[in-house]
Amino acid sequence: MPAVLELRNVSKHFPGHTAVDQVSFEAPRGELFSLLGPSGCGKTTTLRLIAGFESPTTGEIFLNGEPVQTLPPYRRNVSTVFQNYALFPHLTVRANIEFGLRRGKVPPDLAARVAQVIELVRLSGKESRYPHQMSGGEKQRAALARSLVLAPGVLLLDEPLSALDPNLRKQVRAELQQLQRRVGITFLFVTHDQEEALSVSDRIAVMNSGRIEQIGSPRELYLQPRTRFVASFLGEVNWIDGFGVRPESIRVSRHRPEGSLPTREATILRANFLGNRIQLETRSASGDPVIAEVPRLDAAFSSGDPVHLWWRPSDELRFAE
């Protein structure tokens, strides 16, 4: 089965800089695929290239095996949920959702499709509200409904959670994931938040300066990052003698551990209480700062204590560079 979405060596040059540099990836049907990276890494431009708001300088974009890079946005079977939702302020929720169905011939099952999607995003009873009368979460669901009612091949989501209240974000994130499972449409999710990407995605492409650094499952990216950038973008890393160790992989004890595990002598600088665990800021004998996160029960350390830091060799993150 061909991928629903495929990018082949796609580049986008703007005067003075390259926003997207030789990007290639495929997303199969029903996958939740994320583009993750810091702001300015080219992830939003990549999304705009797929939607058709920008055209690639070089490279090809395929939807269901058909090249689409020369088609205008209104001829592409993709739909976008914008960062600010871009709901039409002069139309009610219902009219916003019907917008894409009411062009030329109106489908006979319009009412049923709209009712179904309103039910799906739990906006029943709010159909006649205008966007300015709705909360951020409701606007987001209305924007989702407006796209989903068209049953697009790929749904493009541009930082869909960033405009929401932080308390709401986790809940909406889980809802989005459930929704995606239920409708079975390929979601392309653009975000700069690594926790968000790790928790919802089937696969993630990590982008940096217009290039894809690595594509893989959240687990692969976190446990086997291929570059230093990926390692440090997806969580904390201690750099010790050229390799990396994540803080939660480091064990701390007063006595030298038995066996031949890699070990460093260190001094506790600070112990930070994080609730579910304790973060220990230490300095190794060679002078490198090392952060370890240990279970709260192990935490009888105070600043100035001499300790031993150790870890399993398999927890070392090593890079070719």
Next chain:
Amino acid sequence: MPSNSDASSRLRRLFLAPSWLVLVSLMVAPLAIVLAYSLLTRSPYGSIGKPWSLDNYSRLADPLYLAIFLRSVWIAAAATLLCLLLGFPLALFISRSGERKNLYLTLVILPFWTSFLIRTYSWMFLLRDTGLINSILLRLGLIHQPLPLLYNYGAVLLGLVYGYLPFAVLPLYATLERLDPSLLEASADLGARPWQTLLRVTLPLAAPGFLAASVLIFIPCLGAYLTPDLLGGGKTVLIGNLINNQFTTARDWPFGSAASLVLMAIVLILLLLGLHRRGEALL
């Protein structure tokens, strides 16, 4: 702190005083005089005096004057509509011109640097029988008689549309400029062709600009005096000319005052209707 708020309210009154003075002396007082005149009677020799009466207002109900009012409303409405039709594409073009926006806006405003009177006279030089347009057409042999371009309703309409076009372009530009580009992208994304986006997103969202432009154009056109006088040649009498005639040649100040106040009333009613509609749109 009562002393503080006393001081600030005194200060406010002090700062507002010049505005009040200007408003009362230059608007309220003259209006009161006009109102008083409109209720007085003109003697056969043109002097004004008692008795008080509403005759001047009932005279306006005469079919002759009703026709003038209707004609003025009709011409002002036509000029407004033409300005909007011509102004919208131009405003849209300017709002999408990137770095050249300011240049184009300056060009739109440029005619204001010359007196409207002079610009209206220029149209007479273009339109009259021996004017530029007719003489070129005659010389080219396309016509054998000069076309009647001047001194008719067409010329008045042309002059009004010419004069008030910037008042359509500027407010429309202001609303189009503020339009969130992601709404246009969303429309295309949902499958709308460019012309569908224009009809279903751009035009409805430019409604406040259309309303502002209509008010800015319709009101002065309704009371226009200079353009119909010069380009209409006095044959085509509109309210503005009627009022002017009463104060000059006819020397009937009470009747002219009544006509002025009725014109003001019409404008106010239309303005309130417009604001009401806009309030609904904003809800």
